[in-house]
Amino acid sequence: MLYREAGEFKTSYAQDSQTFPIWWDRLWYQVALVVGFAILPFVINDYWANAVVVPFLIYAIAAIGLNILTGFCGQVSLGTGGFMAVGAYAVYKLMTAFPEVSVVIHVILAGGITAAVGVLFGLPSLRIKGFYLAVATLAAQFFLVWLFNKVPWFYNYSASGQITAPERTVLGIAVTGANTPAWAKYLICAVFLFVLAWIARNLTRGTIGRKWMAIRDMDIAAEIIGVNPLTTKLSAFAVSSFFIGIAGALFFAVYLGAAEVGEAFGIQKSFLILFMIIIGGLGSIFGSFAGAAFLVLLPVFLKNVLVGALGWPSDLAAHIELMIVGGLIIAFLIVEPHGLAQLWRVLKEKLRLWPFPH
Amino acid sequence: MNAMDVARMDGPEADAPRIGGVLMEMKNITLRFGGVKAITDISFDIREGEIRAIIGPNGAGKSSMLNVISGFYVPQEGEVWFRGRRRPQMKPYEVAQQGIARTFQNIALFEGMSVLDNIMTGRLTLMKTGLWQQALWWGRAQAEEVEHRAKVEKIIDFLEIQHIRKTPVGRLPYGLKKRVELARALATEPKLLLLDEPMAGMNVEEKEDMSRFILDTNDEFGTTICLIEHDMGVVMDLSDRVVVMDYGKKIGDGTPDEVRSNQAVIDAYLGVQHD
Numbered sequence: 001m002l003y004r005e006a007g008e009f010k011t012s013y014a015q016d017s018q019t020f021p022i023w024w025d026r027l028w029y030q031v032a033l034v035v036g037f038a039i040l041p042f043v044i045n046d047y048w049a050n051a052v053v054v055p056f057l058i059y060a061i062a063a064i065g066l067n068i069l070t071g072f073c074g075q076v077s078l079g080t081g082g083f084m085a086v087g088a089y090a091v092y093k094l095m096t097a098f099p100e101v102s103v104v105i106h107v108i109l110a111g112g113i114t115a116a117v118g119v120l121f122g123l124p125s126l127r128i129k130g131f132y133l134a135v136a137t138l139a140a141q142f143f144l145v146w147l148f149n150k151v152p153w154f155y156n157y158s159a160s161g162q163i164t165a166p167e168r169t170v171l172g173i174a175v176t177g178a179n180t181p182a183w184a185k186y187l188i189c190a191v192f193l194f195v196l197a198w199i200a201r202n203l204t205r206g207t208i209g210r211k212w213m214a215i216r217d218m219d220i221a222a223e224i225i226g227v228n229p230l231t232t233k234l235s236a237f238a239v240s241s242f243f244i245g246i247a248g249a250l251f252f253a254v255y256l257g258a259a260e261v262g263e264a265f266g267i268q269k270s271f272l273i274l275f276m277i278i279i280g281g282l283g284s285i286f287g288s289f290a291g292a293a294f295l296v297l298l299p300v301f302l303k304n305v306l307v308g309a310l311g312w313p314s315d316l317a318a319h320i321e322l323m324i325v326g327g328l329i330i331a332f333l334i335v336e337p338h339g340l341a342q343l344w345r346v347l348k349e350k351l352r353l354w355p356f357p358h
Numbered sequence: 359m360n361a362m363d364v365a366r367m368d369g370p371e372a373d374a375p376r377i378g379g380v381l382m383e384m385k386n387i388t389l390r391f392g393g394v395k396a397i398t399d400i401s402f403d404i405r406e407g408e409i410r411a412i413i414g415p416n417g418a419g420k421s422s423m424l425n426v427i428s429g430f431y432v433p434q435e436g437e438v439w440f441r442g443r444r445r446p447q448m449k450p451y452e453v454a455q456q457g458i459a460r461t462f463q464n465i466a467l468f469e470g471m472s473v474l475d476n477i478m479t480g481r482l483t484l485m486k487t488g489l490w491q492q493a494l495w496w497g498r499a500q501a502e503e504v505e506h507r508a509k510v511e512k513i514i515d516f517l518e519i520q521h522i523r524k525t526p527v528g529r530l531p532y533g534l535k536k537r538v539e540l541a542r543a544l545a546t547e548p549k550l551l552l553l554d555e556p557m558a559g560m561n562v563e564e565k566e567d568m569s570r571f572i573l574d575t576n577d578e579f580g581t582t583i584c585l586i587e588h589d590m591g592v593v594m595d596l597s598d599r600v601v602v603m604d605y606g607k608k609i610g611d612g613t614p615d616e617v618r619s620n621q622a623v624i625d626a627y628l629g630v631q632h633d
Contacts (some may be wrong), residue, residue: 217469225479
């Protein structure tokens, strides 16, 4: 039948606490997995991979990372672009210093390095909250971009100041560099996103996730039931930065191929990812996906409609597109301040009872 | 009428085995905020298994006293002894890990989480799986989750909140929120439970329910309870011993009957003519 709870009986607590407790949800999840891993890799072309799918996958990783910190643990951060830059430069240094090691390990290590940097910049969160913390992370953003611009060691003394990803392979297939096929780009990002989203879900439903949410909702009460605010906040910074670092590494190595720090990882990136989680829904893994999809797909969609279907000049379309996206964001936040995830939740609640109102 | 009420009606002799040795002792506590003395030289003890009440008019320093016990305030003078040992200066979360749980006068629940998750947070100090196992939901992580869920379900049953276990706390009415907060405190398996005005703002029926839960908690789990309450009827019925505070000083200490007939207490509550 349709989306129903009726007839689903849980006989153990493990069953009751699974990710998709309703059969209908599980079905869609499995369909999405089959489409994502068994169909898309064979049909994807360069345009779709580069314009739509790969950026979506990478931004989804970054959005999950920021959502862990801001949505689950309540610590506002404007340093996302800077932390992505740490991931990108870390993976670049690792790729050029140890060419014989697999790039997958490099990407994971880059995440680890970003986690360490994130903890360092997370230290002020023990003293300051809210907007003031946002300003402190903003300092991290500008400092990191400045650092990668000023110290030539980070870009291996290249004349242009850019970093360029050398070709690396996984199982004999290029995943970075100019010769990468579209499906390989897609698949490596999809695998990373799948594993990371699964880890994020596990963390947020368990002990550590409850600690984060307790700190977010009321830090005094969290402390009184035995949550150590220091380790809890720093663990959120570490895990969040790990995700964002991996996103930055993939963004540079797989998606861009070559990057200049101010352009690729500037303050706009921090805001873009913050908007993704606000529009998608704070404190929701699904919301991270939805927000990333919204902000990546909408401009592409509008461009196709305005230029492709209506035949407008592309410069006019580009400006109109900005206005429409901005307007939609405002409209969305007025209608549903808790984001797409909340809309989805409300819809599901209604669906359970449909066609009856109560 | 349950066994508890019977025991209580038999008088203090019948209660004797219920109450053990001294669990917590406050020795000459003085707490100042700048020039203001919130608590002046107060000593009292809490015995294992008893229900101890702290009463007093507004501004008497009752909540400050509770905050001293739970580690939010550090007294300038005096010693806190817990389970036979002097307690060094501690952060509130360390106090919690020692087995002292509390509820707040203004409910301090995690509004964004479900009732079940709120109560599960009470188990946090008892859950030991590390970050890596949790990330992979591997080995102990899932088993532990289920194990603690079972314990939490017992508390949910005990406090009769089964029907709201998946409801976000923000949607609940006041009386139920108070009950969920009690559930969260109980989930920590406390040795000492501090209740800051558990019945404030409740109607008579809610008060009766809450009184029953407090008595049952004490009876079934043997939890030592220290509570602050304004409703004199409730305090006199529930508690084994009462401390009375006024202007930061202790003016009375003893069984409800002793306190009721104490002249200083009567003066504090009813006012006294100064001439």
